[in-house]
Amino acid sequence: MNFTVASRGRQFDRLALMYLGDTEVWRTSTAEPTTNGIVWTYVKEMQQYNALWQEPQKLIFDLGNIVDSTYTGLYNTTLTATFFTVPDSPATADTILPISLKASANNTGSVFTVPDQNASTSYTLPYNVQRAVVSLAYCGQIGEEFWYSNVFSSDIDTFANTTGTFPGNGTWREVQLLVDGLLVGVAWPFPIIFTGGVVPGFWRPIVGIDAFDLRQSEIDITPLLPMILDGVSHTFEIRVASLSDDGMGNAMISEGPGSYWLVSGTIFLFLDKNGTQTTGVQPTISAPAPSFSISSAVTQNSTGANETLTYSTSAKRQISISSTITTSEGTFPVVWTQSLSYDNFNHITSQGLVQYTTQNTTATDTGSYGYYHTYSYPLAVNSSFTQTATTLGINGTIFRGEELTTLGPSVFPQGVQNFNISGSASFPIGGGSLPPGQQTLSVPSLPQYAGSQLSTTQNATAEYFSSANSSFSFGTTAQQLSFSGVGTGGGVSTELYSRNVESSNNSIVYDEQNLVGNTFQVPTGLVASLGQVPNVQGMNVRAILGRGPGKNKAELGGP
Numbered sequence: 001m002n003f004t005v006a007s008r009g010r011q012f013d014r015l016a017l018m019y020l021g022d023t024e025v026w027r028t029s030t031a032e033p034t035t036n037g038i039v040w041t042y043v044k045e046m047q048q049y050n051a052l053w054q055e056p057q058k059l060i061f062d063l064g065n066i067v068d069s070t071y072t073g074l075y076n077t078t079l080t081a082t083f084f085t086v087p088d089s090p091a092t093a094d095t096i097l098p099i100s101l102k103a104s105a106n107n108t109g110s111v112f113t114v115p116d117q118n119a120s121t122s123y124t125l126p127y128n129v130q131r132a133v134v135s136l137a138y139c140g141q142i143g144e145e146f147w148y149s150n151v152f153s154s155d156i157d158t159f160a161n162t163t164g165t166f167p168g169n170g171t172w173r174e175v176q177l178l179v180d181g182l183l184v185g186v187a188w189p190f191p192i193i194f195t196g197g198v199v200p201g202f203w204r205p206i207v208g209i210d211a212f213d214l215r216q217s218e219i220d221i222t223p224l225l226p227m228i229l230d231g232v233s234h235t236f237e238i239r240v241a242s243l244s245d246d247g248m249g250n251a252m253i254s255e256g257p258g259s260y261w262l263v264s265g266t267i268f269l270f271l272d273k274n275g276t277q278t279t280g281v282q283p284t285i286s287a288p289a290p291s292f293s294i295s296s297a298v299t300q301n302s303t304g305a306n307e308t309l310t311y312s313t314s315a316k317r318q319i320s321i322s323s324t325i326t327t328s329e330g331t332f333p334v335v336w337t338q339s340l341s342y343d344n345f346n347h348i349t350s351q352g353l354v355q356y357t358t359q360n361t362t363a364t365d366t367g368s369y370g371y372y373h374t375y376s377y378p379l380a381v382n383s384s385f386t387q388t389a390t391t392l393g394i395n396g397t398i399f400r401g402e403e404l405t406t407l408g409p410s411v412f413p414q415g416v417q418n419f420n421i422s423g424s425a426s427f428p429i430g431g432g433s434l435p436p437g438q439q440t441l442s443v444p445s446l447p448q449y450a451g452s453q454l455s456t457t458q459n460a461t462a463e464y465f466s467s468a469n470s471s472f473s474f475g476t477t478a479q480q481l482s483f484s485g486v487g488t489g490g491g492v493s494t495e496l497y498s499r500n501v502e503s504s505n506n507s508i509v510y511d512e513q514n515l516v517g518n519t520f521q522v523p524t525g526l527v528a529s530l531g532q533v534p535n536v537q538g539m540n541v542r543a544i545l546g547r548g549p550g551k552n553k554a555e556l557g558g559p
Helices: 047-053 222-228
Strands: 002-008 015-020 023-029 038-043 059-063 074-080 095-099 112-114 119-123 129-140 174-179 182-187 217-220 234-245 251-254 261-271 284-286 291-300 306-327 330-349 354-366 372-387 392-407 425-428 440-443 449-466 471-487 493-504 507-515 518-521
Touching: 015 047, 023 047, 023 095, 023 129, 023 261, 047 095, 059 074, 095 119, 095 234, 112 234, 119 261, 129 174, 129 182, 129 222, 129 234, 174 261, 182 217, 182 306, 182 330, 217 330, 217 354, 222 306, 222 330, 234 261, 234 291, 251 291
Parallel strands: none
Antiparallel strands: 002 038, 002 074, 015 023, 015 059, 095 261, 112 261, 119 234, 129 217, 129 261, 174 182, 174 234, 234 251, 284 306, 291 306, 306 330, 330 354, 354 372, 372 392, 392 449, 425 440, 449 471, 471 493, 493 507, 507 518
């Protein structure tokens, strides 16, 4: 799937969701355009949805936008699907079922909005399912976009007299999957930052990790098959949990987050032979509540006003589900286990004008048929803002990363299939230092890989300024990415591709790539306009950043 967009003018970043019928198949977002215009392309593999592509589908691409005298940027979009066959392709699901609003008949998107809506649906599953996996799609919006910087609910008015009310519910979030009301798996979110996030100058032209392709999380429900393959309807529900606190250092799970999260799910069913029936032992489910450790402290200045707020959260959770199933291939044990750990620290100073956040999430998921997945999401953000009667300013630095290891039968492509070759092959590349006309690199025979490792980091600093007549943002960003294949049996990994790219003041200044030991550089110096970003005169900067309604300038003494 190729998505190419051209835009010129002034516009905020926008979220977009693509559906095949009622099933969400892609969640992406837009770059913020410049006065002179920008173009970007993203290519996404969609073989995991083969069962849907084999039947007529209503394609819905939901990209909301506002165009008026201030926000002039239109999005001229082109979506192209290319179909092809690949030898030895991995098995894909035989049946795909959505956990969604099922609103395609009304020509609208089918995503749930929580906590306002109950995100559930029910199905009677076929008797011959031999493997079942649920994927979860989610992201926070408005007061939940920067959930990792939210304060405890007992602290939301700490700076009410200066920078205004902060969003609450703490910094911990958990996306939950329940089957018939039983918790059977969770996802602890990656902190997505869209192209206007924190400081817009971070993301010109390098975008935030996963901002163009928000990853879905997998939960293996194969151990539940003996319970749910009984010929009756079962309910699949998605919830988003947060923290509530008593103001005395105690925390517990809250039934819902603030406003709001967009969620949907997909059930991938892998079927046994026709006429067979999967049976087994009823599952053993262990899903105790997570353990929390929190702290919060406020200091005052000489006038008695609240000057600083320091708070931290640590969380751990263990989930284990096991059973035995019998299919036409025999009887064998199936499991789903999760081990998750989370740490977050926030320090707010200058009566709410400066905030420093560090966070790390780590987890290991183990499923049936050899599935294994680990992830780590380090994050450090430092932001400060200034505001006068006529100007707004934001300064920020950020370090963030994403580390993923996946082995075994993921329902999503792992990226190693193109490298599982038994003879030499040629790979196309996009420009570089090769002689004219030579746009491929030849690589030797490679070993077979059972999985993949992805490691990427971003390190950036940027500024934003807005006045009555102009607004602009600029900065520097560096990103490193390494993609490796992991040998069978979890053996030695081999780096297959790496990239080191840097931008400064809206231009790419360095871009080096390595493909299986072959290094090449992409031409740089393609300049984007130092550009106009959405002018937010009259709005409070905390509201702009999604960190609370704050106070407008009139309330703070401005016009």
